[in-house]
Amino acid sequence: MSADKQVGIVLVSHSGPVAEAVAALARGLAAGGATAPVAAAGGTPAGGLGTSAELIAEAARSVDGGVGVAVLVDLGSAVLTVKAMLAEGDELPDGAKLVDAPFVEGAVAAVVTASAGGDLAAVAAAASEAYDYRKV
């Protein structure tokens, strides 16, 4: 039951393996309790490089527990496709939000925050804050 109250996370990459691997990384680093639902939507349905609106919609439905879905994206068409789907209105669950964040670092922050019970605003803020983590 409590898992249903967690914000869902969708990871949209141009590459299926990248999306899957980042999802696995984020789940692994968030472990220690009930991990928030995370779905990868990478590449095209045929397994090529690109973005698929169909895979994104399916992933968002699969992690939607009714308290919001944070969508993280990598480059170009991933960004534009999610924006266009949100503009459409009925392609993504109510409460789906495109989060402005670096893909890998943002995914980890989002999954950790969602797993700890943070709401959509907290998840989005944590993911965006990952931009402030300078490496040198």
Next chain:
Amino acid sequence: MLDADFFHRWMTRTAASVDREAAHLTELDSAIGDADHGSNLQRGFTAVSAALDKEPPQTPGAVLMLAGRQLISTVGGASGPLYGTLLRRTGKELGDAPTVTVEELARALGAGVAAVAQLGGAQAGDKTMLDALLPAAEALGTSFEAARDAARAGALATVPMQARKGRASYLGERSIGHQDPGATSAALLIAALAATDGATGGDA
């Protein structure tokens, strides 16, 4: 006046044109992009044609909305959401009128182009599809032929530009000297519009 059938034929003609030019578009995209523009648009417009033929919408706005939706869901690259937004926003502006005037189309296309600029965060001179679409929407107020010529000239004018948006922008100065694939396909879309008008006698 332009009816749903006119818009349907415009989309079908665009699909045929994209089919014919797919290899050329991909060749342009292999110089400064990721070499999939032709095949991506071909997949998208094939889906558009099939969807329109299966259940032909009754109004110009509905034709463009359906076409835009198909492009967003099937293209797989950035041109999908960009062209999808262009057509859908233009269709939305046309509303549910059974026929529209050229002036109404010109105004709606202007709104569609503005929506593309907003979605991609690009402007004139960035070496994108907007360099063909902005002058075309402007010239459509004069005539279909003027729009076609303006789009073609706009696409050619991207050759000396340095890309500031999209995958090509990573190339910096090396993007100079190549015609932008997006502006080229946008010119095809507008040329198909002019040809559709010619095919109906041009009295619209």
